[in-house]
Amino acid sequence: MSDTSYILRIACEDRPGIVAAVTSALASRNANIVESNQFWDRQTNQFFLRIAISTPADIDKSQIELTLGPAVDRFNMKLKVQDLSRRPRIIIMVSKFDHAMLHLLYQIKVGWLDAEVAAIVSNHEDARKIANQEGIPFHYMPVNRENKAEQEAALADLVKESNAELIVLARYMQVLTNEFSTRFFGMIVNIHHSFLPSFKGAKPYHQAYERGVKLIGATAHYVTPDLDEGPIIEQETERVNHSMSAEDFVATGRDIEARVLARGVKYHLEGRVMLNNHRTVVFTS
Missing domain, CATH: 3.30.70.260 (ACT domain)
Structure with missing residues (x-):
């Protein structure tokens, strides 16, 4: 046998x-x-x-x-x-910037990531075409102040119905509620387009440009009720200089984000990440 x-x-x-x-x-x-x-x-x-x-x-x-x-x-x-005989199922959430999602889908296609995408969820329609091309169920969930609780309840139902083990925020530009983040703690991985703890919140590349930094980066971390403060799984940086514009920072960052998120998801799916209070132990080899 x-x-x-x-x-x-x-x-x-x-x-x-x-x-x-x-x-x-x-x-x-x-x-x-x-x-x-x-x-x-x-x-x-x-x-x-x-x-x-x-x-x-x-x-x-x-x-x-x-x-x-x-x-x-x-x-x-x-x-x-x-x-390990059971292929883990994941839900990918994305807004308009789809580079991190596309990289995840490619790494799954070539077998570097061992996962099955149960659904793609977005607050915009932009990713529907990609989902249809890949044969992945697409769920359009527009979010505003009035319907956020309702949409998160629908998302929780989707997690249960699809037997998803991980929610991946691949540049999903909505803040999850404290209740949802707490309920699914350790099951939501986000990519933040900054080398945390620097430049939290919106437009971190523009914040970095204004400060004249020489290194920019990206951070894959677990989502908690505290915005961009969850336990860090993986990070990477790349050198920038004074001649680059804020848009150059953004373009450079796209590649870093895609790589870092894919590694963070891989480490989680392979059981290499263990939570240690607000920190993580990551056995990369």
């Missing part, structure tokens, strides 16, 4: 014996460890462990959780088991 692959993510207070307890339990199920990453945060004394395993095909997710039960109880672990 062929093997089945899983990703285990474990977080708990650091104590001796954690890795031994986990790996011994896995060995009892003939699980083979193909990748292992760990990190001890000295300030919080929290231990983070990510293990990729392959198991005989007759070992399912519930059996793995049952096998690790004694270790989970002993160390008061938070355990997440991800079945």
Whole structure:
């Protein structure tokens, strides 16, 4: 029988014996460890462990959780088991700037991103043509002050109905409500066109131009009720100079945004991101 692959993510207070307890339990199920990453945060004394395993095909997710039960109880672990045989489903949200969305769709098409796009959601009609070309359901949800709660309720229903595991804000230029951001915390990744924490909010490239910065960047982060302050997953910068206009900053930034968002989504989907209060632990290799 062929093997089945899983990703285990474990977080708990650091104590001796954690890795031994986990790996011994896995060995009892003939699980083979193909990748292992760990990190001890000295300030919080929290231990983070990510293990990729392959198991005989007759070992399912519930059996793995049952096998690790004694270790989970002993160390008061938070355990997440991800079945890699199931392709994760995502919802992409976009407004008028579609470069980050197009890059995501391309990386999915060539197999670098292992995901299925359950829907494209937009507050404009511009992306409908692309969705139709790709055979992806398109949902037009115009947003204003009067209907924001109603539209977010419809979005929440869509997440449930489509079994989506991640919402990707690919230059979606609307601020989600505190209620929605809290409800789906850890399930919404945004690309902000700035190297946070600098230049939050609207028109960050123009803010950077006015300040005469020499580096601009982009940040993929989880969405929280605090605007542009969610835990950071991935960032990148590129050098600019005095001869460039604000429009040159924007053009340079488009490429950075697309790359950073794709990497951030990839890290999340592969279970490489673990939340550590307001920060993240990202096991990139």
